[in-house]
Amino acid sequence: MNNSDKDFELFRESVGSVRRVRSDRVQSRPPAPRAQPRQRQQDERAVMDDLASAPIDFSAVETGEEISYLRPGLQKRVLTRLRRGHWRVQDQIDLHQMNLEAAGRTIREFLAHAEREGFSCVKIIHGKGLRSGPDGPQIKRLAARLLSRHSRVAAFASAPPHDGGTGAVHVLLSTRR
Incomplete structure (x- = not known):
């Protein structure tokens, strides 16, 4: 006799006589219903309803004419907020009717002015370049x-x-380091 047989005999002696319980029932408890992710389904329906009926945010739609830049290390939501006009524009310049040389000089002077004044958000109106000819919007590219x-x-x-x-372009300026 090995140890497991000895353990079994000791268990039988301790428990005593046992009588099997007979039952006509097939199961003592009905099976649990299959889990349904109802909250997730409601959330998904709500999102789809919002997407179908909400107004379109055209600032989030890309058409290929937009220009943007985000300094490495900054979060993408900074750019999203800037596109939506989250920051108040504190000053602006208009580059219409300027040639490239004058526009470049004006942009540099304007940024120096914004730095002296401590502005955090400014606007540069460069125009869409509709009369720029086949070369496209040159002042817009220069500004970018x-x-x-x-x-x-x-x-x-x-x-x-x-x-x-x-x-036009909204420009977010970093604070002086």
């Missing part, structure tokens, strides 16, 4: 190039439609 290289520019994005749309 200068802004993306400027040390104080944290982000920029085309303005919301009510504030100039793709003919």
